[in-house]
Structure formats: structure tokens, C-alpha cells
Amino acid sequence: MAEDTSTSSARPAAAAEAGSMALLAPAVAWLIPGAGHLIQKRWIRGFLLMGSIVAMFVMGLAMDGKIYNPNAGDLLDILGFVGDLGAGGLYIAGRLFDWGSTAITYAGADYGTKFIVVAGLLNIMSVVDAYHIAIGKKQ
Amino acid sequence: MILALQVSHFTAAVTFAVFASIVFGITQRNTPREMLRFAGYCFVMFVVVGLFVAGWFMWLLHH
Numbered sequence: 001m002a003e004d005t006s007t008s009s010a011r012p013a014a015a016a017e018a019g020s021m022a023l024l025a026p027a028v029a030w031l032i033p034g035a036g037h038l039i040q041k042r043w044i045r046g047f048l049l050m051g052s053i054v055a056m057f058v059m060g061l062a063m064d065g066k067i068y069n070p071n072a073g074d075l076l077d078i079l080g081f082v083g084d085l086g087a088g089g090l091y092i093a094g095r096l097f098d099w100g101s102t103a104i105t106y107a108g109a110d111y112g113t114k115f116i117v118v119a120g121l122l123n124i125m126s127v128v129d130a131y132h133i134a135i136g137k138k139q
Numbered sequence: 140m141i142l143a144l145q146v147s148h149f150t151a152a153v154t155f156a157v158f159a160s161i162v163f164g165i166t167q168r169n170t171p172r173e174m175l176r177f178a179g180y181c182f183v184m185f186v187v188v189g190l191f192v193a194g195w196f197m198w199l200l201h202h
Contacts, residue, residue: 045165052158059154062144108143111151118155122162129166138169 021134029130030088033123036130049126056119057090060100065112067091067100080113086120086127149190156185 021040029036034050037043061067068081084091094100094116104110132138146154164178 048161049165052161056155056158059144063146063151064143107148108145108151111146111148112144115151115155118159122159125162125166 018134018136022131025130025134026127029127030086030123032089033087033119033126036127037133040130040133042133053087053119053123053126054090056115056122057087057094060112060115060119061094063112063115064101064105064109065114065116066102066104066109067094067116069095080117083117083120086122086124087116088120088123090123091120152190153186156182156189160185 025036025040028039032050033053034046034048037046037049066080068077068084070081071077084094087094100116101109104113129138160178160182163181164174164176168174168177
């Protein structure tokens with residue numbers, strides 16, 4: 001009987017924890033790539049995601065890539081901004097510290113710009129995956 | 140940027156393939172074994188189809 005009571009009281013607590021994790025994990029994953037997996041103790045996956053996304057973003061910057069500002073102009077510029085925004089904390093840091101070039105002047109800088117956009121898009125995939133783990137849809 | 144990284148199109152594409160394949164593998168499959176297989180599959184597709192097939196196709200279009 002005592003076991004039944006403890007089990008029934010543990011269930012809402014576990015559900016509340018899962019509920020809060022479903023909010024926390026995607027938010028943390030967006031801010032710090034891979035951290036959504038790390039806070040759920042998926043260490044290897046978390047570090048691999050973090051390494052891949054951060055490396056792509058940093059390589060993009062090193063290639064003189066451009067970080068898009070919010071804009072309502074050309075469609076490709078809008079999509080570039082949306083992609084960049086996916087990188088979360090990296091994008092915020094990039095805007096704060098004025099990283100990246102202002103114009104794409106040669107082919108290498110264009111590769112870099114694409115690397116930065118794709119890093120953001122890959123981070124969105126990582127955010128969704130962290131959410132799926134938090135709600136129990138994925139192990 | 141003080142030290143601009145200069146890479147060829149091929150190097151950039153292979154680097155892209157490596158990182159994108161890792162993320163695809165982890166996020167699109169459930170078990171570590173499946174993740175590894177899918178990441179490898181994505182990498183091969185990026186390099187073989189994305190680089191070589193598309194590259195030769197564009198060469199044919201150009202000539």
C-alpha cells in the first residue's frame with residue numbers, strides 16, 4: 001500500500017519534470033548548440049552536435065562569411081537571416097561582437113556565408129531532436 | 140577577419156558534408172548503430188552525388 005502511494009506521488013513529479021524539460025531542452029539547445037542533449041545526459045551526441053555546429057559557424061566566419069541582419073528586402077537575404085538566427089547564441093554573439101564581413105566579395109566568402117547559414121539550420125534540427133528526447137519520442 | 144581561411148570548393152564541400160552528415164545521423168535515427176550508418180550514407184551521397192555527379196553534369200552542360 002505504501003508503495004502504491006509513493007508511486008502515485010512520483011508519477012506527477014516525473015510528468016512535471018518531463019514537461020519542464022520539454023520547454024528547457026529546446027531553449028537551451030537553441031542558445032548553445034548541443035546543450036539540449038547534454039542536459040539530458042546524451043553526452044556523445046551533445047558534444048558531436050556542438051562540435052559540428054560550432055565548427056561550421058567558426059569556419060564560416062574564418063572564411064569571411066557574412067552574418068545577415070534582420071531585413072525585409074531580397075528573399076534570399078530574408079532566408080539567410082532566418083537560417084543564421086537558427087544558430088541562437090552564436091548568432092547573438094556574432095551580432096553583439098560584430099563578427100563576419102559586411103559584404104561578400106569573393107567566392108570563399110560566399111562559402112563562408114553558406115557555412116554560417118547551414119550551421120543555423122543544423123542547429124534547428126538539433127533543437128527539434130532535443131525536444132523529441134525530452135517528450136520521450138526518442139531515446 | 141584577420142586570418143581569412145582560404146579553402147577550395149572541393150575542401151569546403153567535403154567539410155560541409157562531414158558536419159552535415161554527423162548532425163543528420165544523430166537527429167534522424169534512433170540507435171547509435173543506425174545513426175552511424177545513416178551518417179555514412181549521407182556523407183557518401185553528399186560527396187558522390189553532390190560533388191562528383193553534379194560536378195560532371197555541370198561540366199556536360201558547359202561543353
